[in-house]
Structure formats: C-alpha cells, structure tokens
Amino acid sequence: MNMRDPKLANADLSTGRDVRLAARSGRLNGWTAGLAPGYVQGNLAILPREQASDFAEFCRRNPKPCPVIGTSAPGDWRIPELGADFDIRTDLPRYRVWKDGEMIDEPASVEKYWRDDLVAFVIGCSFTFEEALMEQGIPMQHITRGVNVPMYRTSIDCVPAGPFHGPTVVSMRPMTPGNAIRAVQVTSRFPSVHGAPIHIGLPEEIGIKDVSVPDYGDAADMKKGELPVFWACGVTPQAVIAAAKVPFAITHAPGAMVVTDLKNAHLAVL
C-alpha cells in the first residue's frame, strides 16, 4: 500500500515537517524511505497506559532492538522532543491498529481510535545508520535493488518485561570484510538507532538456518567475498507487541515511518 498525491514531488518533502504535513493532509499515504533526507525516521508503538510501563521497561532492557528516541505523555498526541507541531495521530502516512494481537485496521489517521490513556513510543530505525554507511561509500544492496532488507528471527531472546517477550529480530546487510569492519566503527556512533552490529559471519550461531530465506523482507544476493552482517531490528518490538496480544495497540504500517525534526547526524555520540 504505497499511495501518494501524484502532484507531490520529493522536493516538496525535504524536511521532517514537510512529510508530516503531507501525511496529515492525506496527500501522502505510503512509504517514507528516501523522503526528508538527513532527518531521523522512527518506528511507532502506541499502547494503553496499562501496558506502557511494562513496554518502557522492555525497551530499557533491550536497547539494541528497541532504542526509544521519543515518548508522549498519556493521552497527549504531541512529542515535542521529536518535532514542533507534532501530531502522532495524523502525521504518519499509514498506521496499523491491533486488537488482542490481530490487526483490525490500516488507516491513514488514528484520530478515531485515540484515547486518553494512550502512550506513544518512537523507536530508532536503521535508516539513520544506513545513511551514515552510504556516506562512507558502503553500498546498501537492498536500497540499490529497491527491495526490503532481509530480516530474521534469531535464537537470541529479548529480556522479558511483563507480557512482552520474544526473540530478537535482526536485519542483515552483506558486506566485504573491510566494509564490515568500517560498518562496526560507523554504526557504533549511533547507539540510539540500533548501534553496532550484534553478529557477523556465522548466522547458524544465532539460530538462522538459511540466510537465503529471511523471515521478513526480501532475500539478499550474497556474493563471494562477502559476510552477512546483522543488526538488531525495529521489527523486534512490533513482533513482541503482536505476540503479547495486548488488548489494544497502534503501530506504524511497514515502511510508513515517523519522520522527525531531528537530523541523523545529531544522533552520533562521537
């Protein structure tokens, strides 16, 4: 589901605020990849207050897959730390609404689902470190090919909290050993968007039987002389929320991310 006003050019979507306003007005209903270059995008999870504190603790205990970069106060749709004039109910191009672990709707706005007890969590995503890697001349095969990054459920269990538990999901990017070493250096600077890889080279050691068969996304084309490099992935919290079958939750729709006013470069800790 990737829809958008045909008169809306990428040049009109050059800042986080541009993207949010286009989503809010209904002119942008699809993917955000490649929009607002340089601006931080994030995963969204909205939960009722009753589950929110357990989820916050789950994220704190699992910072590699679940690095929280912004939260809202209960019932408040603003997230000032991520952007001026932010409305988390309308500013994503598309949402998924979940009831007891089942997706019940995939709307372009969640105004009609909003409740006074909802808390929003924005979780860092790999777009930020991918930009940093490409600036170093490290190719991102899935971007070049226009497909999704391959993702895998691993044998690495998250540290549970309340009803939230499950395996760490990882994304994989094939790289030459030299680029893999550089990628460790570059992504270590960005702990709030998954940080350094969590594994490299030996997929079977983390429970991945066949690297050519991802659990989510599209298979990569592994070439001779390349290693698979694995990062903790923002799909982890989504999978955990679905598995917990919480009574009610809202997430972003795949690829339709939160787009913030923060610049990617500002997330670097070094």
Next chain:
Amino acid sequence: MNMRDPKLANADLSTGRDVRLAARSGRLNGWTAGLAPGYVQGNLAILPREQASDFAEFCRRNPKPCPVIGTSAPGDWRIPELGADFDIRTDLPRYRVWKDGEMIDEPASVEKYWRDDLVAFVIGCSFTFEEALMEQGIPMQHITRGVNVPMYRTSIDCVPAGPFHGPTVVSMRPMTPGNAIRAVQVTSRFPSVHGAPIHIGLPEEIGIKDVSVPDYGDAADMKKGELPVFWACGVTPQAVIAAAKVPFAITHAPGAMVVTDLKNAHLAVL
C-alpha cells in the same frame, strides 16, 4: 633465546624503566611479554640515514602495519618522547644485526655496531591492544596457551617507498562474532598500535590459503562458532627490511621489545 638473571623477579620489572635498566645491565636478555604491565612496548628498526628517509616514508604510507611511535635523531641513541634516560643501543634485551639482508649477529647490546648515521624507529605493537581486549574480557588464546600469535603473509601489498616493498603481514586471533565486533570497537581507539582489524572471517580473500598453517608464530586452535580476526602486524616492517637487503640494519630480536615510559591507556584516541 630467553635468558635472564634468575634473581630478577617480575616484580622488579614493573615499569618500562625497570625493564630498560635490567636489559642495559645485562640481567635481562630475553622476552619482554608480560613485563612492565600497562607500559607501551614497540618494535625496533634502526637504519642508516641513507635508507631512513625512504623507510620513514614507507611507514607513513602504511600506517596500519607500521605505526611509528618514536624516532631518534641521526646518531643519537636517545628517544626522549618514549622515555627518560633512554639508550636505544643497550636498553633492549636482545637485538638482531643485519648486513645485506642476512642476520650477522644477535647481541644483547649494539654499542659496538653504533654509527653516527643511524636512525631508530620504534613501531607500535599489538601488546597494547591485547591488554585493552583482555580488560574487556576477550580471551587471547595464544597468551592463555603460552604460544606465539599466528602470523601470515597476505596478498595485500604495502605501498612501496624507495627500496622498501612487500606484502602486509597480519596476526590472527580467533574470536566469537560478538567479541570480534567488540574488538573492532576497542582496537579502533588505538591507531598507533595497528588500530582496527584489517580483515575478518574470509582468510582466502587476503591470500591466506590455510589458516591452520601460519607463516610465522604458532597455529591457533579455531573452534566452532569463532571467526578469524586479522590485524596488520609489526612483523611487516621487519620482513620489508630483510627483503630490501639494505647494507646495514638493526632490529629487536623476536619478543625482545622496546619498553617505553608511555602507558598503554594513553595511546587511546577516544
């Protein structure tokens, strides 16, 4: 050749200066590994002024295998930047003296070989980053087993300068993928002692046919779930000097290093 006054305890050799004075007095004629813990040790190359500028340029062009941490003025045996009261002619436990690429002597002092045109180069060594890795709880198998680290000539040619050219020599340490990622982070902080690994996981890509047959040192015991991690090695400049068959050169004897007044921790750039 590992000789030492039996009355000389490691506790008497707790600083760089202790080790230098023991070597100078002839009480210590062998290995320096494990002595003066926390102090920077280095490789030594001494060349006549006629070859020294080419060698300096060679090191500048190949900073990963040849990181220079100290030099002397021509004919001067002091290296104040590495230690007070330093005499490069006597302060190593053992030397090798080379003529036209052949080793002609392995003395405990090179006073009788000293000339007014000799320039000393001290080149960072892996002891510094190994200490940092062990402080992180990353095991160093060769140290535990009491053997030498395995080293290999690679297909990665150094950038030549004057008569100096040849392959990059690497050392290899087996590590789990998680430790390998941590090792990239830790050793990246130490560019003056070879810095980050230059290769990981795929030895054949750098011309190593069989990782169980090193060109120097002792084979490692590669376990399931481990990757070979390769660092540029200070044996490179020694091999390059031997191959260049320069009329005259002095180096340290293997394992009998320059021990300085610098602390390992002070070489960290972050």
